[in-house]
Amino acid sequence: xxxxxxxxxxxxxxxxxxxxxxxxxxxxxxxxxxxxxxxxxxxxxxxxxxxxxxxxxxxxxxxxxxxxxxxxxxxxxxxxxxxxxxxxxxxxxxxxxxxxxxxxxxxxxxxxxxxxxxxxxxxxxxxxxxxxxxxxxxxxxxxxxxxxxxxxxxxxxxxxxxxxxxxxxxxxxxxxxxxxxxxxxxxxxxxxxxxxxxxxxxxxxxxxxxxxxxxxxxxxxxxxxxxxxxxxxxxxxxxxxxxxxxxxxxxxxxxxxxxxxxxxxxxxxxxxxxxxxxxxxxxxxxxxxxxxxxxxxxxxxxxxxxxxxxxxxxxxxxxxxxxxxxxxxxxxxxxxxxxxxxxxxxxxxxxxxxxxxxxxxxxxxxxxxxxxxxxxxxxxxxxxxxxxxxxxxxxxxxxxxxxxxxxxxxxxxxxxxxxxxxxxxxxxxxxxxxxxxxxxxxxxxxxxxxxxxxxxx
Amino acid sequence: xxxxxxxxxxxxxxxxxxxxxxxxxxxxxxxxxxxxxxxxxxxxxxxxxxxxxxxxxxxxxxxxxxxxxxxxxxxxxxxxxxxxxxxxxxxxxxxxxxxxxxxxxxxxxxxxxxxxxxxxxxxxxxxxxxxxxxxxxxxxxxxxxxxxxxxxxxxxxxxxxxxxxxxxxxxxxxxxxxxxxxxxxxxxxxxxxxxxxxxxxxxxxxxxxxxxxxxxxxxxxxxxxxxxxxxxxxxxxxxxxxxxxx
Amino acid sequence: xxxxxxxxxxxxxxxxxxxxxxxxxxxxxxxxxxxxxxxxxxxxxxxxxxxxxxxxxxxxxxxxxxxxxxxxxxxxxxxxxxxxxxxxxxxxxxxxxxxxxxxxxxxxxxxxxxxxxxxxxxxxxxxxxxxxxxxxxxxxxxxxxxxxxxxxxxxxxxxxxxxxxxxxxxxxxxxxxxxxxxxxxxxxxxxxx
Numbered sequence: 052x053x054x055x056x057x058x059x060x061x062x063x064x065x066x067x068x069x070x071x072x073x074x075x076x077x078x079x080x081x082x083x084x085x086x087x088x089x090x091x092x093x094x095x096x097x098x099x100x101x102x103x104x105x106x107x108x109x110x111x112x113x114x115x116x117x118x119x120x121x122x123x124x125x126x127x128x129x130x131x132x133x134x135x136x137x138x139x140x141x142x143x144x145x146x147x148x149x150x151x152x153x154x155x156x157x158x159x160x161x162x163x164x165x166x167x168x169x170x171x172x173x174x175x176x177x178x179x180x181x182x183x184x185x186x187x188x189x190x191x192x193x194x195x196x197x198x199x200x201x202x203x204x205x206x207x208x209x210x211x212x213x214x215x216x217x218x219x220x221x222x223x224x225x226x227x228x229x230x231x232x233x234x235x236x237x238x239x240x241x242x243x244x245x246x247x248x249x250x251x252x253x254x255x256x257x258x259x260x261x262x263x264x265x266x267x268x269x270x271x272x273x274x275x276x277x278x279x280x281x282x283x284x285x286x287x288x289x290x291x292x293x294x295x296x297x298x299x300x301x302x303x304x305x306x307x308x309x310x311x312x313x314x315x316x317x318x319x320x321x322x323x324x325x326x327x328x329x330x331x332x333x334x335x336x337x338x339x340x341x342x343x344x345x346x347x348x349x350x351x352x353x354x355x356x357x358x359x360x361x362x363x364x365x366x367x368x369x370x371x372x373x374x375x376x377x378x379x380x381x382x383x384x385x386x387x388x389x390x391x392x393x394x395x396x397x398x399x400x401x402x403x404x405x406x407x408x409x410x411x412x413x414x415x416x417x418x419x420x421x422x423x424x425x426x427x428x429x430x431x432x433x434x435x436x437x438x439x440x441x442x443x444x445x446x447x448x449x450x451x452x453x454x455x456x457x458x459x460x461x462x463x464x465x466x467x468x469x470x471x472x473x474x475x476x477x478x479x480x481x482x483x484x485x486x487x488x489x490x491x492x493x494x495x496x497x498x499x500x501x502x503x504x505x506x507x508x
Numbered sequence: 509x510x511x512x513x514x515x516x517x518x519x520x521x522x523x524x525x526x527x528x529x530x531x532x533x534x535x536x537x538x539x540x541x542x543x544x545x546x547x548x549x550x551x552x553x554x555x556x557x558x559x560x561x562x563x564x565x566x567x568x569x570x571x572x573x574x575x576x577x578x579x580x581x582x583x584x585x586x587x588x589x590x591x592x593x594x595x596x597x598x599x600x601x602x603x604x605x606x607x608x609x610x611x612x613x614x615x616x617x618x619x620x621x622x623x624x625x626x627x628x629x630x631x632x633x634x635x636x637x638x639x640x641x642x643x644x645x646x647x648x649x650x651x652x653x654x655x656x657x658x659x660x661x662x663x664x665x666x667x668x669x670x671x672x673x674x675x676x677x678x679x680x681x682x683x684x685x686x687x688x689x690x691x692x693x694x695x696x697x698x699x700x701x702x703x704x705x706x707x708x709x710x711x712x713x714x715x716x717x718x719x720x721x722x723x724x725x726x727x728x729x730x731x732x733x734x735x736x737x738x739x740x741x742x743x744x745x746x747x748x749x750x751x752x753x754x
Numbered sequence: 755x756x757x758x759x760x761x762x763x764x765x766x767x768x769x770x771x772x773x774x775x776x777x778x779x780x781x782x783x784x785x786x787x788x789x790x791x792x793x794x795x796x797x798x799x800x801x802x803x804x805x806x807x808x809x810x811x812x813x814x815x816x817x818x819x820x821x822x823x824x825x826x827x828x829x830x831x832x833x834x835x836x837x838x839x840x841x842x843x844x845x846x847x848x849x850x851x852x853x854x855x856x857x858x859x860x861x862x863x864x865x866x867x868x869x870x871x872x873x874x875x876x877x878x879x880x881x882x883x884x885x886x887x888x889x890x891x892x893x894x895x896x897x898x899x900x901x902x903x904x905x906x907x908x909x910x911x912x913x914x915x916x917x918x919x920x921x922x923x924x925x926x927x928x929x930x931x932x933x934x935x936x937x938x939x940x941x942x943x944x945x946x947x
Contacts, residue, residue: 064697073701079929081680088653094864096780097656106775113771116764129913135757187935188926204926211928231927239936246936247846263910273882273922273937280879280914281845291760296774298910302900303777305917306864316794316865317900317919320882320937326913328878330844339760347767366654368684372701405695407688407702408556410645414654427556434558443694447559454517454554455565457546464521484696489703489731492522499520499527503543507531 056398059405063373076208077371083204084365086314087415093316094306104303105419108356111294112346118261118294119337125264129326131333139169142338146171146253146286149334150180153284155251159242161268161275162186163255164202164359165288165338167381168394171253182253183245185274187238194221200375202382203312203361208374242274252278256289257358258304259335262297265325266335269308269318276322284332287324291342292355304358307417312360345393350428354389356418363412363422369405378402385412389425392433400438403429461500468494511539512577514611516587516723517549523723529746530583530614536750537622541581544573552590556689560594567597567604575603579621580611583746585643585721586689588613592647613647614746615721619662624669631751632672636715637663638706638729639682640722649721653682663721663745670748676713683709687728703732711740718742781905786863786896788945794866798920799933800941804893808832811855811890811944818942819853819886827855828874832890845879854884854938858891858918860906861943864899867917868943869907878914882922887938889918893947 067073091097111118123133136142142165150158160166160182172182172193184193188205192198194217199205206214215229224237254275258267266287268275279285295304301321309315327333346352364370364384375383380391380399385406391399403426412422433439453463470477471494479486497505511534515527527543534541550570551563570591574580582588591611597604618624639661643649650661667673686692686702693699707729710718718733718740720726726742733740792802803814808831815822815833826848827836832855840848848854856875858868868889872878881887897903903917922937933939 060695060697063695067697067701070701074705077705082929091656095656100780103775103777103780106772109769109772110774113769115768116761119761119764135755135760137756137760141756185936186926187924191926204929206926207929209928211930214927231930232932234927235924235932235935239934242936243849247849265910271922272924272935274935276879276882276916277936280882283844291764298907299777299901299904300774302780302904306900313925315798317862317867317917319798319918319920319922321867321917321919323910323915325910325915328913337760339756339763343760343763343767346764346769349769352767352769368686368702369695369698372698372705404558404691407641407684407686407691407699409641409684409688411641411652411654411682411684414645414652430556430558431560435561439558443557443690444559447554447557447562450554451559451562451565454549454551455569457548457569460517460548464517468521484693485731487696488700488735489728490734491731492727494522495524497524499515499524500543500545500547502524502528503531504545507543 057379059373059377059401062377062379066374066377067372073372076374079207080365080371083313087311087362087365090310090314090316100303100307101417101419104307104417105356107295107300107303108418110296112352112355115291115294115346118296119291121261122259122264122294125262126335129264131264131327131335134334134336136336136338136340138340142169142288142336142340143171143174145336146288147175147178149284149286150175150251153251155180157181157183157249158251158253159183159185159245159249159278160253161255161270161278162189163253163288164382165255165290166253167199168340169338183242185242185245185278186270187235187272190238190242191217198376198381200383201361201364202359208376246277246281249278250282251284251286252282253286253288254279256287256293257308258295258301259289259293260298260301261294263325265323267301268322268324269320271319273320276320279324280328282331284334285327286334286336288336288338290338290340308358308360311362311415311417341393348393351389351393351425353420354386354425356420357386358418360417362415362417366411366415368409368411369407373405378405385422385426386420389422389429392429396433396436397438400433403433464498509539510578511541512574512580513541513543514574514580514582514587515543515547516582516584518727519583519723520547522727523744526583526723526744526746529744529750533746533750534581537618537624547573550587550590552587553689555590555594567595570595571597571600571603571607574607578610579617580607581614581617582611583614583721583744584723585613585640585647585649586724589642589646613643613649613721615662615666616647616649619665624666627666627669627749629669629749629751630671631748633716634674634676634714635667635717635719635748636676636678636710636713637667638685638718638720638725639663640720640725641684643721644682666745666749667719670751673748676710676715678709678713680709685725685729687725692728699728700732703728707732707740711738715740719745719748721745777901780899781901782898784898785894786861786898786902788893788896791861791863791866791896792945794863795920795943798866799923800866800920800943802943802945804945804947806947808946815853822852824851825853825855826851826880826884828857841876845877845883848877848880848883851884853886853888854880855888855890856881858889860895860897860903861891862900862903863896865919867919869903869915870918871915872912881918882937884938886940887921888942888944890944890946893945
């Protein structure tokens with residue numbers, strides 16, 4: 052989709068041009084992380100719960116074929132129509148055909164990261180159909196013509212004054228009013244009209260239960276329910292990894308999801324859609340889009356356990372200071388960085404490197420995905436596949452030559468330190484990214500090895 | 509007990525005083541310490557950049573240097589973790605495994621192997637601990653704020669043995685400083701911002717010194733502190749634990 | 755067809771089967787604590803009244819809500835004189851409902867969630883489209899955790915059901931919490947002993 056190649060480091064640098072805004076972004080997300088911590092600590096068996104969730108999802112990965120068939124069978128028995136999409140294009144086509152059959156030109160959609168991944172909105176727009184995103188945060192970024200910057204908090208990068216201006220322009224609210232209460236009320240009024248008028252509603256899916264053929268959708272706002280219950284046609288779009296085996300497993304995931312995501316004990320609504328209401332059509336679109344390929348990558352398949360809580364983003368010290376858009380992918384942050392290379396290794400070659408490998412993401416993950424270890428492993432894969440920049444590769448080869456030969460290392464180290472002492476400008480200049488905002492370490496006259504030789508033995 | 513002293517490349521080249529403090533501390537505690545000459549690097553800078561396949565030269569050297577020691581000790585959590593997780597040499601796997609199992613970061617060696625309960629050290633200053641991620645989350649030197657589990661901290665346990673030292677409480681006790689190996693240059697903007705924020709937390713809580721178990725993180729923080737012309741200094745933990753009474 | 759291709763790729767790529775974990779240690783024996791339940795619902799922005807008979811609902815509603823034009827009560831006993839014939843239609847007939855009073859099957863003490871199903875609410879959109887929502891729940895039906903709740907609920911019996919925990923809300927604008935996003939702006943829970 053993207054014409055020009057995007058780099059996390061450059062986008063992050065742009066984001067960092069306004070330091071007070073970075074501070075604000077960082078503090079806001081850190082506050083969410085702290086809420087998550089308090090909720091986790093309220094459950095003494097928290098770590099056991101994470102382990103159980105991880106193991107349930109592992110069972111799903113190892114039995115996905117049968118669970119999908121079981122889910123399909125039960126969903127059909129419940130009266131739903133099940134569609135299968137190999138990729139984003141097929142998913143979009145299926146949805147378009149359903150909409151064209153209904154003859155609708157405008158419809159409501161609740162939050163679905165899958166439809167973001169498939170770029171459904173622009174595709175439908177090209178075919179003359181306007182999608183109204185109904186999650187408040189998503190509606191805000193939609194009005195701003197931006198993608199969401201966070202999977203749970205789509206407009207976390209926006210200040211209320213900017214939202215006030217957007218609403219003034221698009222919804223006719225008074226200029227200068229940036230009160231969140233007032234703006235939310237305005238959006239409620241505006242979107243109620245859309246819900247009432249819309250004949251088709253698209254929703255995402257948080258969990259699909261193989262045993263019962265039902266789907267659970269979690270929201271705080273109630274937008275999925277407002278859309279789906281008023282529509283003649285409900286289209287639920289889901290990645291195939293959203294499956295869970297049995298209803299009782301919802302107990303585990305619903306305890307973890309909102310606590311991890313926003314530090315709430317549970318979302319306001321956890322809606323269980325099983326049968327279409329009388330006279331309604333229920334369509335379920337099962338989407339692969341690279342998931343079956345990721346399932347075959349032993350080192351990376353655990354990424355499919357993700358329940359899209361966003362906790363890894365809130366805790367990530369890089370994400371908090373680079374913003375969601377710096378990841379130039381529908382799913383940002385640490386989890387996005389291990390999912391994206393599976394979709395396009397070249398376009399997203401930069402993402403696994405947009406991390407210090409601090410490991411905080413893996414610790415907050417409610418399904419215990421080894422995110423930081425996968426980041427490390429993707430780096431190896433991307434390098435071997437030849438997607439690393441040539442300059443970096445050359446540097447690494449040179450480093451290898453020096454570090455493999457103690458004599459060369461000793462000479463290079465001695466010469467290097469001598470140069471730094473004698474001609475500091477050789478390293479202390481604008482070409483050296485270290486020196487831009489940091490001093491170089493003061494080079495000592497002798498190395499530890501030299502000292503040791505003189506002082507011991 | 510024969511201890512092989514592992515001094516990572518940047519400590520050897522830029523922070524020899526950390527190596528000297530580590531050696532002196534271990535000797536004071538009665539260890540027979542040998543520094544095998546000819547050490548270069550553990551290979552981590554290449555591996556973390558996606559070039560793990562280029563580290564075989566470093567791995568072979570590492571096994572050559574350290575295969576015969578009872579313990580291998582290094583003053584860097586990050587480098588020790590790299591060896592623990594990634595040291596492999598075809599045909600010499602047994603030796604590599606021995607090293608992976610017997611390598612310790614300095615603080616955990618003191619608390620877990622030597623079981624140090626008191627130290628003859630004095631450092632009458634306010635000190636903030638920077639918990640480097642690889643030591644903390646990788647080696648488990650202290651409990652991590654993300655997990656619901658009993659708190660503990662090996663570095664803190666040791667620093668509390670130092671006379672006159674006052675530990676400062678941080679707002680974010682285990683946030684990454686942004687060094688991250690080559691991340692510090694390839695992602696310069698975020699790296700520096702993370703470092704500045706870490707420093708602000710220490711400064712706001714009255715730290716005169718920032719200490720830690722990884723010179724790499726401290727080097728990054730020191731670079732920023734010096735650019736800011738700050739009075740706050742960085743010291744590796746070994747330098748504080750080795751600070752003599754007189 | 756994509757179905758077969760997807761299933762074949764999955765079959766080829768899926769890892770070895772691993773058994774499901776035992777969840778029996780997570781549930782708690784015995785009833786849930788109504789006081790804990792009340793505390794969580796209040797923390798979610800709801801209000802809770804403990805009552806001993808349905809007759810207490812009417813004065814509380816009168817005291818609490820002003821200017822109610824359309825009220826739907828699932829049981830006559832909740833509020834005598836509430837709207838009738840509200841069930842007819844596709845849901846849009848409920849656009850101007852100010853208050854809906856519905857029964858909840860069970861409540862969960864750990865998170866304040868209340869299990870509501872289509873068989874009681876009749877029109878699915880009712881608890882969402884109403885401006886204000888009230889749920890009546892028996893104090894004996896409060897369970898400690900979500901595990902206990904699903905144990906009690908068992909297999910699905912209706913086409914739609916939901917856990918509802920507090921009023922509709924959003925914090926999408928600078929993380930400031932606002933009650934009343936798209937669903938009910940307030941939630942009142944009547945716990946009947």
